[in-house]
Amino acid sequence: MEVREILAFLRELRENNQREWFAGQKSRYLLLKEDFENWVEQLIARIVLWDEDVRNLNARDCIFRIYRDVRFSPDKRPYKEHFSAYICGFRGRKSERCGYYVHLQPGSCMLGAGCYCPSPALLKRIRRDIYENVEEFTSIIREPEFQAEFPEIDPDDKLKKVPAPFPADFPEADLLKYKHYDVITYKPDEWFESGELLSKVEAVFQKAYKFNRFLNYTIDNLP
Numbered sequence: 001m002e003v004r005e006i007l008a009f010l011r012e013l014r015e016n017n018q019r020e021w022f023a024g025q026k027s028r029y030l031l032l033k034e035d036f037e038n039w040v041e042q043l044i045a046r047i048v049l050w051d052e053d054v055r056n057l058n059a060r061d062c063i064f065r066i067y068r069d070v071r072f073s074p075d076k077r078p079y080k081e082h083f084s085a086y087i088c089g090f091r092g093r094k095s096e097r098c099g100y101y102v103h104l105q106p107g108s109c110m111l112g113a114g115c116y117c118p119s120p121a122l123l124k125r126i127r128r129d130i131y132e133n134v135e136e137f138t139s140i141i142r143e144p145e146f147q148a149e150f151p152e153i154d155p156d157d158k159l160k161k162v163p164a165p166f167p168a169d170f171p172e173a174d175l176l177k178y179k180h181y182d183v184i185t186y187k188p189d190e191w192f193e194s195g196e197l198l199s200k201v202e203a204v205f206q207k208a209y210k211f212n213r214f215l216n217y218t219i220d221n222l223p
Helices: 003-015 019-024 026-047 120-132 134-141 144-149 189-193 197-207 209-220
Strands: 083-087 099-104 110-115 181-186
Touching: 003 026, 003 099, 003 189, 019 026, 026 083, 026 099, 026 197, 110 197, 110 209, 120 134, 120 209, 134 144, 134 209, 144 197, 197 209
Parallel strands: none
Antiparallel strands: 083 099, 099 110, 110 181
């Protein structure tokens, strides 16, 4: 994948986020989109060897559109300023299950996994399963390789107090305060622009496999 060209295009888009400019760059965008799509197909083929949940996926199931829905947004920029894909079994980017997220954006490139913004019912069930299986969960998130890559769970909107009905004196009470159970690792643009990108991204995602598996068990058994 020609990451340098993708990031260069996105830098220009950031400065010219208008329909007129994009129309003049449409052929360039389509070539870069095709390149990204082919790369995601190769990544899926690697992931399926150790996570069979992504079998039968194709890149088009996973890649997000560049066009923004501005109907109800005060931000009227017509285009997203990143390329992204969510490799996840059972519906790809539309799935509620945990998968593997790739995000290419100049200065904000990242890889992620886990469950972002779960529904209230799912959030309650995730907390319950962590509470009841805390030793298994902590063995996953405190495994040295995982922690080196993903040092913390997403802290956005984290509660200050332990939510009901869990006891405040629970030894791992802090793990029950999250509103999102996802993890992210930011990488410099140069990390994505350098060689062996497929192998590097696959290695990161392999570290998140057990984390996803734990949460997907909860998701799959939600009443």
